[in-house]
Amino acid sequence: MVKQVIPKSLNEAVDYLYDGSYRVIAGGTDLMVQKRNTAETPPQFGENLLFAFNLDELKHVNKNERCVRIGSMTSMESILHQNDVPSLLKEVIQDIGSPAIRNLATLAGNIGNASPAGDSLVPLYLLDAQIVLISKNQFRHLPIEKLILGPRKTGINNDEIIKEITIPIQDFTKTQWTKVGGRQADAISKVSFLGAVKIENEMIVDFRIAFGAVYKTVIRSRDIEKDYKNISVSELKERRIEISKRYEDLILPIDDQRSNKEYRKKVALNLLNDFIINL
Ligand SMILES: Cc1cc2nc3c(=O)[nH]c(=O)nc-3n(C[C@H](O)[C@H](O)[C@H](O)COP(=O)(O)OP(=O)(O)OC[C@H]3O[C@@H](n4cnc5c(N)ncnc54)[C@H](O)[C@@H]3O)c2cc1C
Secondary structure (H helix, E strand, O other): OOEEEEOOOHHHHHHHOOOEEEEEEOOOOOOOHHHOOOOOOOOOOOEEEEEEOOOOOHOOEEEOEEEEEEEEEOOOHHOOOOOOOHHHHEEEEEEEEOOOHHHHEEHHHHHHHHHOOOOOOOHHHHHOOOOEOOOOEEEEEEEEEHHHEEEEEEEOOOEEEEHHHHHOOOOOOOOEEEEEEEOOOOOOOOOOEEEEEEEOOEEEEEEEEEEEEOOOOOOOOOOHHHHOEEEEHHHHHHOHHHHHHHHHHOOOOOOOOOOOOHHHHHHHHHHHHHHOOOO
């Protein structure tokens, strides 16, 4: 018999999670769809459920001089109304689902779902987000790229809950977010692209690129990025074919009902090229 609990505090939640038998439900916008029944009966869950919606301790957004901390139960819609959240993250969240979905959906759920097409993962990779996990006995901070292991696979232990997401404060001269979906709104990404640069005196001092939905996880390569820092904007533009070739090796999309791999790869590389040429 499946148990369902609605803890009122984080302490109570981690006590329940301790034996590893509970699944956390945040907004339920992924889980309710994954477990749905076709026979118009309620979704079937084969595991105990911990509903996190009463955990007010996880609904904060705070900023200090180093970072912004977003509580894991802050809905995407309320993140959009927070001045302290980086505008780049808000721009991406604005493209997720519809207002009804965003009022329930959380960043923690997007992370926990670990879909290659999870839109918020793209800015979280690009912005060097750290995920803070808590269990009864320990705290862990993990960079997002260490936490996400592959499609629907994360390094979150059964007794852990995501407490918050921390994002270092940083600023860019130019950013470009593009989500390519089957329609303008409420679409799952076929391809997504995020580029960010910081330019000082016509020199590239920071260069970051992230792609979504074209590999098992978001693609971000610090090795490639570092080779294009401390060069002039015009040199970066001249070297864009070489940059494109280096990313081409990393972009390994799949065919599915939304798109095919040739389209995904071509569009991803075109978006990269457009970003660089328009700097
Ligand atoms: C109509 C529709 C449109 C959508 N559009 C988009 C879209 O445009 N882009 C996009 O990326 N996604 C989209 N989604 C998918 C979904 O809304 C997002 O992935 C959302 O972020 C999931 O958040 P949630 O809080 O509802 O997660 P839930 O369904 O509650 O949970 C998802 C997973 O995360 C785990 N989890 C949740 N919170 C925690 C926590 N605090 N600690 C540990 N594990 C946790 C759960 O156990 C589960 O495995 C859409 C879904 C629907 C139904």
